[in-house]
Amino acid sequence: MALSTRAKAQAIAAGRGGPGGGGRHTLAVPLAPHLAARIAERPWEAFLTDPTQLANGLGDLLDAVRPDGVAVTLPSLAGADGHREAALEATRRLRVSAGDDAVLVAVLRADLDDVKAFLDAGVDGIVLEGPADPGAERTIANMCRFHRVMAVSPVRVALDAPAPATGLVLTDGECPADVDTTTVADWVAAVRGGV
Structure with missing residues (x-):
C-alpha cells in the first residue's frame, strides 16, 4: 500500500524514511514563494x-507544479509586517484543504515561540536556518x-x-x-528520480 505524503513525512520524522533510515522516502519541496504569488x-x-491570498497561492503552486509540499514561511519573509500571522492562518487553512496529499514546511530561525506557533498550526516539518543555541x-x-x-x-x-x-529535499535557496513552473516541475521530477 502506498503511503500518503504526510505518512512519508511522519516516517522521516521517526527516522524511518530519509538518509540513514530504514525506508527511502523523498519529499520534494521547492522554496518558491514568488512563483506561488505569480501563479495566483x-x-x-x-x-x-x-492569509487568503497566501493559502490560495500556495495551493495553486501545489496544483501547478505537483511538489510533495510547500514552505509556508521562510526567514526572508519574516520581516514583512503581518506575514507571521498570515502564514499561521494560511497553514491552518492548507492543513484542511491539502489533507494528507501535501506536507507543509516552516523554514524558521530558532525561535521557540515561532516553532510552537507553526507546530500548533499544523506544519509537517520545521527546518531551522541560522545559528541556534544547543539548548533551544x-x-x-x-x-x-x-x-x-x-x-x-x-x-x-x-x-x-x-x-x-531522499528525505526532505529543498531547493538550495529560494527560487x-x-x-517558471516548468523549471520547478522538472526539479521536482528529477529529485524524485523521474517517478
Missing part, C-alpha cells in the same frame, strides 16, 4: 500578508518529536542541477522571482 496573480506584499535546538527537537513532525536537516538540491535524493 497576486501583488507580492498582499500575497505575503493576506534540543527543545525544538523534542517539540517536533511530540508533534510527530520532521525536524531534520534537509537535503539541498540546486534548482539548476537537480538530481535524485528566483522569475522562475
Whole structure:
C-alpha cells in the first residue's frame, strides 16, 4: 500500500524514511514563494500578508507544479509586517484543504515561540536556518518529536542541477522571482528520480 505524503513525512520524522533510515522516502519541496504569488496573480506584499491570498497561492503552486509540499514561511519573509500571522492562518487553512496529499514546511530561525506557533498550526516539518543555541535546538527537537513532525536537516538540491535524493529535499535557496513552473516541475521530477 502506498503511503500518503504526510505518512512519508511522519516516517522521516521517526527516522524511518530519509538518509540513514530504514525506508527511502523523498519529499520534494521547492522554496518558491514568488512563483506561488505569480501563479495566483497576486501583488507580492498582499500575497505575503493576506492569509487568503497566501493559502490560495500556495495551493495553486501545489496544483501547478505537483511538489510533495510547500514552505509556508521562510526567514526572508519574516520581516514583512503581518506575514507571521498570515502564514499561521494560511497553514491552518492548507492543513484542511491539502489533507494528507501535501506536507507543509516552516523554514524558521530558532525561535521557540515561532516553532510552537507553526507546530500548533499544523506544519509537517520545521527546518531551522541560522545559528541556534544547543539548548533551544534540543527543545525544538523534542517539540517536533511530540508533534510527530520532521525536524531534520534537509537535503539541498540546486534548482539548476537537480538530481535524485531522499528525505526532505529543498531547493538550495529560494527560487528566483522569475522562475517558471516548468523549471520547478522538472526539479521536482528529477529529485524524485523521474517517478
